[in-house]
Amino acid sequence: MDQTESYPVQLYIYDMSRGMARQLSPVMLGRQLDGIWHTAIVIHGKEFFFVGQGINNCPPGSTPLGQPGSVVDLGSTEVSAELFMEYLMSLAVSTYGRDTYNLFEHNCNTFSDEVAQFLTGKKIPSYITDLPSDVLSTPFGQILRPLLDSIVVNPGGSNITGQR
Amino acid sequence: MTRKLTPDPSCSIGGVKMADQGAADPGNNNNNKPEEAEGTIIKVTVKTPKDKEEIAIAEDASVTQFKEEISRRFKAKQDQLVLIFAGKILKDGDSLSQHGIKDGLTVHLVIKTAQKAGDGGSTSASSSTSTQAGNSPASSPGINPSSSAGSTGTDAPNTQTPNILTGFGDLAGLSGMGMGSANFMELQQQMQRQLMSNPEMLSQIMENPLVQNMMSNPDLMRQMIMANPQMQTLMERNPEISHMLNNPELMRQTMELARNPAMMQEMMRNQDRALSNLESIPGGYNALRRMYTDIQEPMFSAAREQFGNNPFSALGGNSESGAQPSRTENREPLPNPWGPQNSSNPSESGGATTGSTSTPGGTNPSVSNPLGINAGSLGNGMFNSPGMQSLMQQISENPQLMQNMLSAPYMRSMMQSLSQNPELASQVLMNNPLFAGNPQLQDQFRSQLPIFLQQMQNPEAMGVMTNPRAMQALMQIQQGLQTLQTEAPGLMPSLMTGGLPGGGPGGVPGGGPGGVPGGVPGGVPGGGLPTDNPASSPGGAGTNAAQQQLMQQMLQMFAGGGGGGGGGGGGLPQTPEVRFQSQLDQLSSMGFINPEANLQALIATGGDINAAIERLLGSQPS
Numbered sequence: 001m002d003q004t005e006s007y008p009v010q011l012y013i014y015d016m017s018r019g020m021a022r023q024l025s026p027v028m029l030g031r032q033l034d035g036i037w038h039t040a041i042v043i044h045g046k047e048f049f050f051v052g053q054g055i056n057n058c059p060p061g062s063t064p065l066g067q068p069g070s071v072v073d074l075g076s077t078e079v080s081a082e083l084f085m086e087y088l089m090s091l092a093v094s095t096y097g098r099d100t101y102n103l104f105e106h107n108c109n110t111f112s113d114e115v116a117q118f119l120t121g122k123k124i125p126s127y128i129t130d131l132p133s134d135v136l137s138t139p140f141g142q143i144l145r146p147l148l149d150s151i152v153v154n155p156g157g158s159n160i161t162g163q164r
Numbered sequence: 165m166t167r168k169l170t171p172d173p174s175c176s177i178g179g180v181k182m183a184d185q186g187a188a189d190p191g192n193n194n195n196n197k198p199e200e201a202e203g204t205i206i207k208v209t210v211k212t213p214k215d216k217e218e219i220a221i222a223e224d225a226s227v228t229q230f231k232e233e234i235s236r237r238f239k240a241k242q243d244q245l246v247l248i249f250a251g252k253i254l255k256d257g258d259s260l261s262q263h264g265i266k267d268g269l270t271v272h273l274v275i276k277t278a279q280k281a282g283d284g285g286s287t288s289a290s291s292s293t294s295t296q297a298g299n300s301p302a303s304s305p306g307i308n309p310s311s312s313a314g315s316t317g318t319d320a321p322n323t324q325t326p327n328i329l330t331g332f333g334d335l336a337g338l339s340g341m342g343m344g345s346a347n348f349m350e351l352q353q354q355m356q357r358q359l360m361s362n363p364e365m366l367s368q369i370m371e372n373p374l375v376q377n378m379m380s381n382p383d384l385m386r387q388m389i390m391a392n393p394q395m396q397t398l399m400e401r402n403p404e405i406s407h408m409l410n411n412p413e414l415m416r417q418t419m420e421l422a423r424n425p426a427m428m429q430e431m432m433r434n435q436d437r438a439l440s441n442l443e444s445i446p447g448g449y450n451a452l453r454r455m456y457t458d459i460q461e462p463m464f465s466a467a468r469e470q471f472g473n474n475p476f477s478a479l480g481g482n483s484e485s486g487a488q489p490s491r492t493e494n495r496e497p498l499p500n501p502w503g504p505q506n507s508s509n510p511s512e513s514g515g516a517t518t519g520s521t522s523t524p525g526g527t528n529p530s531v532s533n534p535l536g537i538n539a540g541s542l543g544n545g546m547f548n549s550p551g552m553q554s555l556m557q558q559i560s561e562n563p564q565l566m567q568n569m570l571s572a573p574y575m576r577s578m579m580q581s582l583s584q585n586p587e588l589a590s591q592v593l594m595n596n597p598l599f600a601g602n603p604q605l606q607d608q609f610r611s612q613l614p615i616f617l618q619q620m621q622n623p624e625a626m627g628v629m630t631n632p633r634a635m636q637a638l639m640q641i642q643q644g645l646q647t648l649q650t651e652a653p654g655l656m657p658s659l660m661t662g663g664l665p666g667g668g669p670g671g672v673p674g675g676g677p678g679g680v681p682g683g684v685p686g687g688v689p690g691g692g693l694p695t696d697n698p699a700s701s702p703g704g705a706g707t708n709a710a711q712q713q714l715m716q717q718m719l720q721m722f723a724g725g726g727g728g729g730g731g732g733g734g735g736l737p738q739t740p741e742v743r744f745q746s747q748l749d750q751l752s753s754m755g756f757i758n759p760e761a762n763l764q765a766l767i768a769t770g771g772d773i774n775a776a777i778e779r780l781l782g783s784q785p786s
Contacts (some may be wrong), residue, residue, distance in 0.1 A: 006251075009251070075251055076251060077248070077252070078248070078251060078252050078253040079251070079253065083274055083276075086274055086276055086277065087213055087272075087274045090213030090214060090274070091213040093213075093214075094213050094214040094215075095214070117270070117272070118248060119251055121249060121250030121251055122250075
């Protein structure tokens with residue numbers, strides 16, 4: 001374990017509404033939301049994200065969401081690919097397994113945040129992690145909550161555990 | 165008691181006692197024993213993927229000491245612990261403060277499950293994934309990356325791990341396929357593309373022992389094959405196929421074959437030879453041709469969807485290629501009689517295919533000359549069949565198909581023998597039911613034969629067949645002719661002579677590939693166009709009862725053939741009961757009195773009575 005290789009870590013941010021949130025949110029929600037954010041961590045040449053199926057990975061930018069709207073450089077980590085996969089596997093059996101996805105409380109951004117902290121010690125930008133609470137703070141969001149809660153996002157990629 | 169701080173990496177601040185002892189001394193200075201005023205205790209949160217704990221440790225402790233504490237708390241060996249903070253892996257020789265670990269901060273912990281570091285870890289990880297891949301069904305493509313992971317892995321850990329990750333990614337993706345998520349089709353298509361572009365992959369896949377294991381389980385294979393909707397339609401159309409699938413012996417053999425490409429080729433060659441013997445029997449040629457058009461070609465297209473070109477291209481290229489040349493070659497004369505008109509036609513043709521208008525003019529003389537005018541009308545008519553169109557489209561999209569077909573050694577030898585022996589050729593061709601009802605056609609063909617056969621040897625003709633643009637041009641011509649049909653029906657009856665019989669067999673194989681959904685966009689426009697043809701051609705054929713009959717036959721073939729004749733056979737999709745009516749009758753006359761069971765058995769076996777009987781007998785106690 002004497003390698004001190006360092007791997008760059010990036011955060012891919014996608015707007016799942018493709019700009020519609022920016023336009024419609026003031027009308028619908030009463031507050032400005034610039035996007036419905038989906039994030040993924042890119043490291044070791046792969047993109048990792050948390051979706052309904054569990055933790056998935058894919059080649060960067062190859063989900064149906066296409067290329068990310070923005071990319072944030074989170075720095076670099078010494079965590080090797082192998083170690084990272086071990087870490088993810090444990091996450092996948094503990095807190096980020098299948099069916100643990102919740103659009104508000106435990107979503108892709110939660111995952112990205114946690115992984116980012118694991119890898120680099122940094123959190124992801126707060127506007128992303130604040131999104132659920134932003135939405136819920138609007139009356140409309142409250143009304144829609146039961147519906148939104150049942151939404152499980154599955155934007156592609158494949159489960160890292162090789163099952164499902 | 166003051167001591168000088170030694171430049172000992174194990175301590176940076178204060179750590180007097182430690183400096184005293186040199187290297188980190190786990191026995192001392194640990195466990196909340198503030199022996200020195202400087203060694204304050206900090207509470208550090210240690211977070212694993214599963215849970216987190218707060219660990220109190222001296223501020224100036226070393227990583228080793230920290231790990232000791234952690235190993236106690238988490239009940240893991242120190243070797244297994246990997247601590248990460250701020251993106252850095254904490255090494256045993258470091259100290260906490262070196263990394264800036266202070267009170268209240270969180271350090272991440274990964275407890276390694278693999279006992280070995282580096283290589284061992286990655287190989288065990290990849291082998292565990294491979295086993296997972298082996299366990300997940302319906303994921304034969306999923307084996308692909310595990311084979312690549314397996315085959316790549318003996319280098320240094322760093323180069324190894326990206327390969328394994330690739331293995332993980334693709335593997336997981338492909339086994340994710342099985343669950344029918346939205347990505348299913350995409351991934352499958354991607355894999356097919358990959359497979360098709362890299363034939364080696366296929367052999368790699370096949371070599372993988374996991375794949376072989378899976379393939380040696382015929383039930384599993386059958387399940388997989390049946391799960392493919394295209395195969396299902398195929399099986400409904402051709403009960404023989406389902407019977408074949410139900411026969412475990414045959415399946416096993418097929419799997420053996422697929423597994424071993426060399427053996428497969430050998431088998432193909434044997435088959436070719438056997439079939440070539442059949443060919444010389446007048447009746448046998450028909451049987452062969454029918455066999456091909458009814459079974460192999462649709463299978464070929466369906467299989468192409470699933471397996472990529474390789475396993476079946478040989479099938480498509482051999483045996484019934486005998487029928488193919490008579491059809492495909494006949495397309496060649498097509499442009500000739502309409503030569504001067506044809507050059508204007510393509511401009512009117514509604515292009516399902518693209519192509520320059522100059523190309524047809526360019527290909528006309530070279531392609532059609534040897535075959536003469538009359539044969540041209542022959543070819544014309546055949547060309548007009550919707551099935552032909554879709555076939556053409558397919559071919560133009562996939563030059564490989566033509567090449568495979570034409571380059572099959574069987575075919576070449578057959579063509580040679582045909583050309584050398586015009587009598588044989590005429591015999592063969594005359595027995596072709598295409599021409600059976602139409603003496604005019606037969607005569608035409610007979611006269612054209614020598615030239616026609618020569619043409620087959622002509623490498624330029626070969627070139628045309630394999631040239632996708634040429635094929636597209638021919639398609640355009642054909643479309644133009646169709647338009648002509650509707651515009652100038654008076655002109656058409658002379659065409660129809662050659663048209664209908666040609667439409668027959670042309671319809672079936674066209675119906676085959678045209679009928680297979682998905683994956684072949686050509687099939688869709690091909691399927692769309694037929695609505696015009698059967699409608700317009702009956703108009704032209706109104707003058708001839710025999711032709712009408714043929715037309716009906718063609719329509720029925722389309723109905724049997726499915727999508728390609730979707731326009732013509734549109735009214736014919738039937739419920740299983742109706743479809744299997746005759747079989748049901750047979751079964752009940754044999755004494756199987758339970759109609760529901762019969763029907764179910766028939767549905768399960770795709771209408772194959774024998775297999776259905778076996779099923780019924782298997783389920784009934786007596």
